[in-house]
Amino acid sequence: MSKNKEKLVVLIGPTAVGKTKLSIELAKKLNAEIVSGDSMQIYKEMDIGTAKITEEEMDGVRHHLIDIVDPTDSYSVADFQSDVRRIIKEIYARGKLPMIVGGTGLYIQSVIYDYQFTDNASNPVVRAELENRLESEGVDTLYEELKKIDSESASRIHPNNTRRVIRALEIYQTTGKKMSDYLESQEKELLYDVSLIGLTMDREILYDRINQRVDLMMDSGLLNEVEKLYHKGIRDVQSIQAIGYKELYQYFDGFIPLHKAIEELKQNSRRYAKRQLTWFRNKMDVQWFDVTNKSFNQTLDEILKYIAGKL
Structure with a gap:
């Protein structure tokens, strides 16, 4: 890593690949604080459907950009860029290492590269x-x-x-x-000294994990979570376009039966995972780690060695 730029670890990967658990152990080993790189975990009252990390799962590791806006609020990629860059400076001021963890490619890209959200193209x-x-x-x-x-x-x-x-x-x-x-078309200059790490696994195994995760979400009360938002009259806003919410809204609107909504939720989640992988591979210079046939500790050790070689 360069000595002139602030160091930053970024952990990306498709939904359900196992980023959350690994990020906690990495943060402990690296004395890091975690910034959520997920465009939907910013919303309050949307916990189960966004697979939001729990207080228990955090295990004492400080997290940022979770539960910061109401479901009726808009939050743009420019807002994210500004907030994360500010938080990175604050983490550094505390003597910690910032680590972004998530799967929203454009949001993460906007932070680590010199993207300018200006009025240059205004009329x-x-x-x-x-x-x-x-x-x-x-x-x-x-x-x-x-x-x-x-x-x-x-x-x-x-x-x-x-x-x-x-x-x-x-x-x-x-x-x-x-x-x-x-x-x-903007210059892709990295603003930080980044260790950009990606998790991947066999596609069929990943899809099976996604299906299981949706079933677990339903068992954990996703239907009730979405129903509360529905009965509050929250609709036609950015947050309700999230996978897991838009499908169940169709059920509550009476357009499709519940089993169909769940199947659509699974299908949309699988398609999203495929789009995430395509985005990361095409638009970001990622060091990939395939976790298909590896133990958790093996993956952790390999990633720590890779980061140690760059820090």
């Missing part, structure tokens, strides 16, 4: 026209337009987050580049 005239269209035509029309020109950005933006829908369209109309391409 007040274009924005005003889009705001007028929002008022006269409604957000659905603008969102459908965004899906056609930049499906990747649209998949990350809830249609009711009108500010971000307009921003993505403004970038495209101003520069001719999609928001996703605009970010991708």
Whole structure:
């Protein structure tokens, strides 16, 4: 690792691969504090469906960016970038090592690389026209337009987050580049001295673990957790687009039976794991550790040796 940049450990991998347990043991060995790199664990009242770590599982290791906003709040990748960079400085000030753990690729990427969320691609005239269209035509029309020109950005933006829908369209109309391409084209300079570690395993075994995790979530009270949010009237917001919530909302709305909602939850979770792996492999320089046929302690030792060689 470079001596000029702050050191940072990042542990990534698909859902259900085993990041949580391993991160705790790594944090203990490395005198680290953990920053959640998950775009949904920021929400209060959404514990089971986001596989949020419990106080007992933390085992004394300090965690950050968990339970920080209400389910009705919006929270962007720019918010995450700003918060995490501030927290990293605070962790360093306490003499600890910061470690980001999670599976939301763009969020983590925005922190470790010099991504600029600025007004460089802004045009007040274009924005005003889009705001007028929002008022006269409604957000659905603008969102459908965004899906056609930049499906990747649209998949990350809830249609009711009108500010971000307009921003993505403004970038495209101003520069001719999609928001996703605009970010991708920026210089990929690492801001930190990063040990970027990824966990992977045999795809079929991972999918089986995901199915089992969903069953465990249901046994642990996921239906009740989602029902409380549903009866509070929380809907059409960013948080409820999370896997595990949107499927069960369909059940509570009477569109599908419960068994169908659970099957969709499992299928969407498996698809998400596949997308996570594709993202990490294509867009980040990861040192992968296959945990398929290894004991927990073997994996832990291998990763600690790798980090020791970089710290």
